[in-house]
Amino acid sequence: MPAQGPRFDVAVAPNGYAWWYIDAFSEDRRFGLTIIAFIGSVFSPYYKLSGRGRPDNHCAINVALNGPGSGRWAMTERPAHRVNRGADHFVVGPSSLRWDGDTLVIDVNEISAPLPYPVRGQIRVSPEMIGTTAFSLDPAGRHRWHPVAPRARVEVDMVHPGVRWSGEGYFDSNFGDEPLEDGFVDWHWSRAHMKKDVAVLYEGTRRDGTPFDLALKFDKQGRWHDVTPPPTAALPRTGWLVKRATRADAGTDPRVVKTWIDAPFYARSALSARMFGEDVQAVHESLSLDRFRSPIIRSMLPYRMPRAFW
Template sequence: MPAAGPRFDVAVAPSGYAWWYIDATSDAKGPDGGQYGLTIIAFIGSVFSPYYKLSGRQRPENHCAINVSLNGPRGSAWAMTERGAARVDRSADHFSVGPSGLSWDGDTLVIDIAEISAPLPYKVRGTVRVRPEMIGTTAFALDPARRHRWHPVAPRAHVEVEMSHPGVRWSGSGYFDSNFGDEPLEDGFDDWHWSRAHMKNDVAVLYEGRRRDGTPFDLAVKLDRQGRWHDVVQPAKARLPRTGWLVKRATRADEGSTPRVIKTWIDAPFYARSKLATRLFGEDVEAVHESLSLARFRSPIVQSMLPYRMPRAFW
């Protein structure tokens, strides 16, 4: 399916969602030795929002958030405050939620962050610049009915991070994609595992999991420095240790190699994001990896916990 740019003006139907995801790791040759990791996710119809679910998911535009997760030796931060439609403004190249926003000029994505963390309130402030090396022009369906779609916007990018709260500054390599859906994520899937790795010439992206109807799915692609893609055979299955919340993690790696978790950035009751050292397609690489258990997410116990970490603002 053809796609171009971030598409912040995409139509989101009732019960649907859209999100734009950026991750970055600091340069291993920099002064911090590659110890920083950052993820930013901008949501319309926030897929993990208990408020969106309780509302009947009729107005996705009324449930938007910008999630920021920063990990590092001299400063970490987390923020994800949901806001209503009155605090949302978006066009093809701009998307703001309350005081934070993303702007795309065709060359650079500028993310201005002005958030408050929860449950402990502290400022999360700064600017992130994402400069793509190439732009992907293809979106991929994750299910036969095409109700869930993935678009690698910029699989390889240079990222500059300047945070005033916490006071850190670094640069490194990054990745930018988007996902769109016409139904709740948990209606389509029971779980999934995803990873991306920057190789010498290509970016490898690996998806696998189980749909809600019990059928497995997987998607493995390489994208070159011009944004062209081709399918590849999934490497061998490899085990990873469960998280502190006992979320099962799974990945792929070359036969005979053993992936290693360098750092778990997010350890939640139904979700984990980690940095891995692994070997893929004959190369030793570092990968960003996530595991998502939507069966866990559907649990009433987990649903009752979410508002403490993901508050909703009424201003």
């Protein structure tokens, strides 16, 4: 399916969702970040309780910062009257993303949870390649993934916490026409910047029990091609006992360098691995949607994901 740029004006139907995801490492690997901007926030207990009839009434910009003295998490959901979006901009309350055709500028002005620390600053994401293809994750095309910029230059200038750094990053987006947990049981995803290409591995189990998997490489022009994935490699479970798995060259053992986010149903980690004959530093995530369905886990979410009404 053809696609280009972030396109923040995408139509999101009732029960659906859209998100734009950015991750990055600092040059020295001491700092990292992820930012996810949601329409119809897929993990929101408020969206589910509402009946999921108005995705635009459940938007959030999630900011997760990692590194010495700079750990922060913020994800405040806001209603439709605090949202403004078009093809090149997405404003949620006091924070925003805007695309000028060359750079994605993210202005963050949030409060962390559960402890209320300010999270304020600017992140600039400058793609080194633009992906022009979106991929279906299920045969009916209800869930779609678009790697917007598999490789990008990221500049971070945070006022709170006071930290500045730059490094390589990644930018993609996902869209769906039904709740995520209705489409999938679980998935494992990773991206690795190689010397010339970017490798992305995306696999899991659909709700009907069928597997899905993508193994792709993107060249410097953003062109993609299928590759044979390396063998499956186990990773240690998280503190919440979420199962993690990845891919690595035969005879090698990938290593979890740092678990950035350890949640009851989700983990995001930095890995050191050997893939496609190269030593790489990868970003990896594992998601268990069976766990997410648990009423006990859903009851925990408001403490980390508050909803504002202004």
